[in-house]
Amino acid sequence: MSASGLAQVQERVQVEFEEFRTIQKELAKFVSTKQTYLSQLNENEMVKKELGLLESDADVFKLIGPVLVKQDLAEVKSNVDRRLEFIRKEMERTDKSISDLEKKGQEKQKKIAEIQNILIQARNTAAQKAQAVSS
Numbered sequence: 559m560s561a562s563g564l565a566q567v568q569e570r571v572q573v574e575f576e577e578f579r580t581i582q583k584e585l586a587k588f589v590s591t592k593q594t595y596l597s598q599l600n601e602n603e604m605v606k607k608e609l610g611l612l613e614s615d616a617d618v619f620k621l622i623g624p625v626l627v628k629q630d631l632a633e634v635k636s637n638v639d640r641r642l643e644f645i646r647k648e649m650e651r652t653d654k655s656i657s658d659l660e661k662k663g664q665e666k667q668k669k670i671a672e673i674q675n676i677l678i679q680a681r682n683t684a685a686q687k688a689q690a691v692s693s
């Protein structure tokens with residue numbers, strides 16, 4: 559392989575590596591988002607348990623700004639259930655995105671390894687030719 563061919567292969571490795579790093583950054587963002595959803599899910603499940611302990615005629619208040627506003631217990635339970643459903647759907651979507659990005663990352667790693675092997679073989683061949691010429 560010529561020097562220009564080696565340079566092209568090295569450039570290709572760099573491009574693939576940059577794409578891999580981009581995938582890793584996206585993956586980190588999705589993992590962080592999933593952690594946020596997980597904490598929201600836990601918090602809302604705790605709220606649902608607490609609401610389940612209340613009697614049907616209990617007063618429930620919601621903090622809106624600096625004011626406590628009285629809310630209907632059934633409405634509050636319904637809102638919490640919808641919130642939980644939304645969070646679970648977002649977690650599923652995020653899990654799918656994480657899975658897709660992990661697959662892309664693995665494919666990029668394989669591609670980078672293949673290109674690096676080609677580069678190593680080309681360098682070894684060039685070294686052998688140089689050694690044969692000098693002998």
